[in-house]
Amino acid sequence: MDKPAHRTLAGVVVPDTPIVDAAIEHARQHCAPYLFNHVVRSWLFAARLGQLQNVVHDEEVLAVGTLLHDITLNESFAGPRRFEVEGADLARHFAAERGFDRRRAQLIWDSVALNSTPSIALYKESEVALATAGICFDVIGLQYDVIPAAEVSRIVAEFPRMQIKRQFRRCFCHIASTRPETSYDNFIRDFGERFVEGYSAPSVVDLVDAAPFAE
Template identity: 25%
Template sequence: MFPETPAAAAALSVATRFYSPALLNHCVRSYLWGTVYAAAHGIAFDDELYYVSALLHDLGLTEAFDSHRLPFEEAGGQLAWVFGVAAGWPVERAARVTEIITLHMRDDVSAATDPESHLLQVASSWEVVGRHPEEFPPDARTELLARYPRLGFGAEFLACFEDQTRRKPDSAAAASVRNDVAGRIAANPLESRPPPISR
């Protein structure tokens, strides 16, 4: 299910240490939603690169790695570059994980241009605000949420974005808050309690 490489294992260790349970599950789900979407659309992608990017993409929201100057996606992207180099990746590959994490809060990137960035954009926007629900069948939602529950993710994530907005009013997070991310999170079908899995 997950890539079995030293960098992937290290990314999970970092994520487990520094995220809250809700943010950890969100990042794991972001990876899995992306793989569901890629399979449905025949998108070829670098599994390790996407996994590491998905697992680390919100590190800039954590207390340990929050930057008071950089938007969280830029701070997290730079940290992921350090992670990639420390994991033994070439600098070009480390730069790709920085790019993927930074772009997940930017305008849409096409799958043909950058499949990993496209997958993280699709998966994280579905996770947070329920964008493109038609791409994610109800049975997949039920199974994935049972394995990796939300644990109050919507409220915790909104609090993170509101905090970013107070300190970084020109950031993409602040723009999302001004664009009623609170209402969109509340309306996300993933915020509803899923039906129980039938046995």
């Protein structure tokens, strides 16, 4: 694979290719402003983590997977599957339509589908692991000390957080209240249990006990 052209965005060297530009625009069109800033910051943090830790990876796959990881995270989400899986299908289709082969498109699917499951994603291929690391960096501060503070400040200054904690809570609680069946095995369950009146998730203990076998 030819090495892509590069440019600098918020002080971070990133690939400058048509599909990356298309992914940025696609995210801009499908994400609320606060969420668009989040996916761009996540991408920049992911790219910088890869550079600082000398992680060999496909820069375009990392860009597309991270930029599109939240295209279904909004208050109009209607399922039927959890938002990460719905988004992963759309992101994979986006990449395949623009010429990515099956393997690269599948890496994007994994990056999106597993973006909120770091206990798995951080141990997958470098592109998936870096995407997850960048997202977790922006959401919960994972590996916060790896990137120099001045670089973090520049990225946040160019792509402000826009009250993301409050915005996330509202969005997650909306999904927990309107599509609870998509939340039982992911982090949205935590928001439902703490903030949504009447929210009740089934216990895996009950599911195992109720399995249709004698023992």
